[in-house]
Amino acid sequence: GENVEQHPSTLSVQEGDSAVIKCTYSDSASNYFPWYKQELGKRPQLIIDIRSNVGEKKDQRIAVTLNKTAKHFSLHITETQPEDSAVYFCAASKGNTGKLIFGQGTTLQVKP
């Protein structure tokens, strides 16, 4: 089955700096790659997603890139703010099933 690896497990940046989180997946049939932000005790919140028919997607300070050949995708957050501090998860899914396999998570700390 699908396996998703996420790095780093923790990331600390200064406010205003950029943050990059990387994920690799094993199943070449996967075609949907969402990124979630989760605050303690809350449900995951979708922040951006990408499908395999595109290589990059951007939404204001957040962007995601996908390299299908290498089977990896990355989350880029620019001009980080303290409120960006949270746990971020990548996930992968195939077909149009909604069955998500999650990465291990990255705890992002943005220092004021």
Added chain:
Amino acid sequence: GAVVSQHPSRVICKSGTSVKIECRSLDFQATTMFWYRQFPKQSLMLMATSNEGSKATYEQGVEKDKFLINHASLTLSTLTVTSAHPEDSSFYICSAWGAGGLNTEAFFGQGTRLTVV
């Protein structure tokens, strides 16, 4: 976006008892829902796929007789943790895939914090 409601949000039960968690899609029909478990400071682990009108599909290592899933209608899936033990204490979250189209997304319930004492 679509709304998925999960209840209860918190439950404390005694060892050996059973607990039922409900997951409802409020404004769309979900033929498939998913159940995840999340231990503290860990990721969401897929437990099972809940299929309306048929048996659930469990991931490897998940005991189907312990985690009973019933998807009785297009808007409701339930997870029953039977004979709960302290090691079952966790955060349980359901999700439903949005209705129709190829550009939909997963919608998550609020999660249920289960504590077995």
